[in-house]
Amino acid sequence: MTPPPSEPPAELPSEPLDAADPLASFVDRFMPAGDVVSYLDGNSLGRPLRVTPERLTAFVTHDWGSRLIRSWDEQWMDRPVALGDRIxxxxxxxxxxxxxxxxxxxVLLYKAIRALLAARPDRHEIVIDDDQFPTDRFVVEGIARERGATVRWVHVDPALGVTVDLLADVVGPDTAVVLVNHVSYRSGHLADMPAITRLVHDAGALVLFDLCHSVGVVPMRLDEWGVDVAxxxxYKYLNGGPGAPAFVYARRDLLPSLDQPIQGWMGAADVFAMADGYTPADGIRRFISGTPPIVGMLPLGDMLDVVDExxxxxxxAKSLALTDYAFALVDAWLVPLGIEVATPRExxxxxxxxxxxxxxxxxxxAALWEEGVVPDFRNPDGLRIGLSPLSTTFAEVRVGIAAIRAALLAVG
Incomplete structure (x- = not known):
């Protein structure tokens, strides 16, 4: 057999795609990436915006440095809900x-699962698939041990994800909560959120979606679809920065029946009453426990401006175009070298x-990172090409996949 050439073929150029990209100008909103020539890990950590250093400096010098504690009354107290509304x-x-x-x-998964489990006191099962992100699985196992609940595991193909048919086999009269990753962290499979929600509700149970790998890149209609909690x-597609705080959504008519387990002063009905007993806030604020991480919220507001724009x-649409292009390059350059595609093509x-x-x-x-090409690895043998539409060019995708090809050739 003739070995493949060391240089990638000339077909599948990126220039026409970048030239036709209606979102191409947004790439310049992000800070230069130093020695990185192809950043393919925006699905793990998004790049910072150019305005972020200025935003952080202004916060230190004015909001914190000059206004000091007055900023709590002027803006910080309302920020968790205001940013939540914007998301x-x-x-x-x-x-x-x-x-x-x-x-x-x-922490928010823990709060949400505990609250949903308590809202179905006559049921004792938590349904989750066996290939969900470790945090989700670990939290569920801990809550089951803590509350005497039963975990019902759904076995899934790691190259796919949770489907309605798989859930239909296990969701039943004992099911209290079903936890689903909207997009599988491993394969990229996108779950059918409205159909799963209908199935769970038909069984009298409640559904919780983990949106970590979909928020900011996959449109959704939580209100319309009747999702209970998400x-x-x-810090992924919303570019909030490492350790940026998470968010929780809870359906309005369900909120009064949700008692989250970590009762703190910031989630009380009257924060400054310094009351002897705890009364939760009427709305979504009841999911707050302690003092909100204001510094960690700063970059998020600017990124939401960009998403709105x-x-x-x-x-x-650009996400799908980028993944289509990645599939074409993978098929042309990597499949002949023995790789398998583990992401649904539809x-x-x-x-x-x-x-x-x-x-x-x-x-x-590991070798690619040294060369400034940054995808990521997931055990046991998966390389993820993460495509963050607002900060990624088609040229970056071509450079990155060409480098993957060269690295594979180098290791034989």
Whole structure:
């Protein structure tokens, strides 16, 4: 067999795609990436905006440095709900008063699952698939142990994800909560949110979606679809920065029946009453516990401005175009080298990353990082090509996949 050439072929050029991209100008809104020539990991950590250093400096010198504690009354106290409303409007299809920012994804998942489990006191099962992100699985196992609940595991193909048919086999009269990753962190499979929600509700149970790999890149209509609760992070496609706080959405008519377990003063009906007992706030603010992480929220507001300007539907269109291009390059350059594609090709069934599999990828990714090409690796053999539409060019995708090809050739 003739070995493949060391240089990638000339077909599938990126220039026409970048020239025709209606969102091309947004790439310059982000800070230069130093020695990185192809950043393919925006699905793990988004790049910072150019305005972020100025925003942080102004916060230190004015909001904190000059206004000091007065800023709590002037702006900070309302920021968790105000930012939550903006996320809801820009990315979730959620009306105001149902989304709040604060805590980590892990903490908010704990709060949400505990609250949903308590809202179905006559049921004892939590349904979750066996290939969900570790945090989700670990939190569920801990809550089950803590509350005497039963975990019903759904076995899924790691190259796919949770489907309505798989859930239909396990959701039943004992089901209290069903937890689903909207986009699988491993394969990029996009779950059918409205159909799953209908199935769960028909069984009398409640549904919780983890939106970490979909918020900001996949349009959704949580209010219209009747989703009960959703949790997501803000440091991936919402570019909030490392450790930026997560958010929780809870359906308005369900909120009065949700008692989250970490009762803190900031979630009380009257924050400054210093009351002897705890009375939760009427709305989504009841999901706040302690003092909100104001510093961690700063970059998020500017990114939401960008998302609003671009529009979530246009962002999704570019996401699909980028993943289509990645599939074409992978098929032409990597499949002949023995890699397997582990992401659904149907547009309605995928998020914004493409996962490819090969036994050498753990070694290959380490070498790529040294060359300024940054995808990521997920055990046991998956390389994820993460495509953040507002900050990624088609040229970057071509450079990155060409480098993956070269690295595979180098290891034989």
């Amino acid at each position: 809801g409007a820009a990315a979730l299809g959620a009306a105001a008063g149902q989304t709040v920012v604060g805590d980590s994804t892990t 949790v997501g992070c803000t 671009a529009g979530i539907d246009a962002i999704r 547009p309605a069934a995928r998020g914004s990353h493409v996962t490819v599999r090969h036994p050498a990828f753990e070694q290959v990714v």
